[in-house]
Amino acid sequence: MIKSTLKLVAAILLFASCSQTEKAPSGMTYKITHASSNEKLIKNGQILKFNLEYKIKSKDSIFMTTSNQMPGYIQFDSAKFATAKYVFQEIVGKLRKGDKVEFSLSVDSLVKQGQVPAYDNMFIKGDVILGKLEVMDVFANAEMVNADQLKEEAKYKEKLSKPIKDFLAKNKINAKETPEGVFVVIKNMGDTTNKVDTSKQVTVNYKGYHLNGEVFDTNIKPGDSTAKPFPVRIFESQVIGGWHYGLLNFAKGATGTIYIPSYLAYGQQGNDKIKPNECIAFDIEVVDVKKKEVLPPQGMPMPQPNDARQKAKASEKK
Numbered sequence: 001m002i003k004s005t006l007k008l009v010a011a012i013l014l015f016a017s018c019s020q021t022e023k024a025p026s027g028m029t030y031k032i033t034h035a036s037s038n039e040k041l042i043k044n045g046q047i048l049k050f051n052l053e054y055k056i057k058s059k060d061s062i063f064m065t066t067s068n069q070m071p072g073y074i075q076f077d078s079a080k081f082a083t084a085k086y087v088f089q090e091i092v093g094k095l096r097k098g099d100k101v102e103f104s105l106s107v108d109s110l111v112k113q114g115q116v117p118a119y120d121n122m123f124i125k126g127d128v129i130l131g132k133l134e135v136m137d138v139f140a141n142a143e144m145v146n147a148d149q150l151k152e153e154a155k156y157k158e159k160l161s162k163p164i165k166d167f168l169a170k171n172k173i174n175a176k177e178t179p180e181g182v183f184v185v186i187k188n189m190g191d192t193t194n195k196v197d198t199s200k201q202v203t204v205n206y207k208g209y210h211l212n213g214e215v216f217d218t219n220i221k222p223g224d225s226t227a228k229p230f231p232v233r234i235f236e237s238q239v240i241g242g243w244h245y246g247l248l249n250f251a252k253g254a255t256g257t258i259y260i261p262s263y264l265a266y267g268q269q270g271n272d273k274i275k276p277n278e279c280i281a282f283d284i285e286v287v288d289v290k291k292k293e294v295l296p297p298q299g300m301p302m303p304q305p306n307d308a309r310q311k312a313k314a315s316e317k318k
Helices: 002-017 088-094 107-112 142-170 241-247 305-317
Strands: 029-033 047-056 061-065 072-075 100-106 128-139 183-188 191-195 200-210 215-218 230-233 255-260 280-291
Touching: 029 088, 047 142, 088 100, 100 107, 107 128, 128 142, 142 255, 230 241, 241 255, 241 280
Parallel strands: none
Antiparallel strands: 029 100, 047 061, 047 072, 047 128, 100 128, 183 255, 200 215, 200 230, 200 280, 255 280
16 A cells, blocks of 8 residues: 555656756757646657647737647657657656646747747747647557548538538528538529630629628729630639639529638638638629630730731731
């Protein structure tokens, strides 16, 4: 009984000591809180699933986090991580499943080591970056990771699509969900003998708006003679993914609305008009659908009207 009690006390003291602030060889300070003594230390080649957060101490503001997003995955390479400096990888070999780590990084040190290019409005001289890492799971091989990533991706997409589903339900709108996650409402079928597919280029009139109805972009400008339909080469033009997937449900002359989740729109970054992780909608009118024209080889200039006329005159002189 006494021996068992002593072993228990020793175990408690061991794990309590691991929750104290320590210093890595590079000078990075950290504190590990172990979730369980039953979990084994991660082995070389195993893969960590983790959540990570970085916060600027002086501003008490988070500038990077995987929480409520897709978790991160990293394979433990003991030889490579042994040379890691001033990053959390430096201490991965001390971690177990369920562990939580708090660590601090000096902005001055990061600038000196080139990990931060220079001081700016975010990274101020003398400031500190506070990091948090949670080991959510540990996997033995890539196949297990791939299976887990598919599950996490499905959950993440479901979460990001919820505002659209709630909006459609509230407004009693019947929309078709594509396999990729775009919600489509066709109001006028158009010419169903001339449908959009991956071999087509289309021209469209559109109005983009937030789910509250506020318009952020449109090429529909009544009375403006310069307004023209917008050209899109399916899966080639530089437009958001939701447009490509959504337009595949239209035909020439068709009208409708596409509701696009953020992961097929402007993502976690957003832009000057779209908030991060915001779902958006577009009213669409497909003006024309035709086979893609052959583009000139990259780097070869397109013939200009003046060039064509000059060549015609030169041939006449001959």
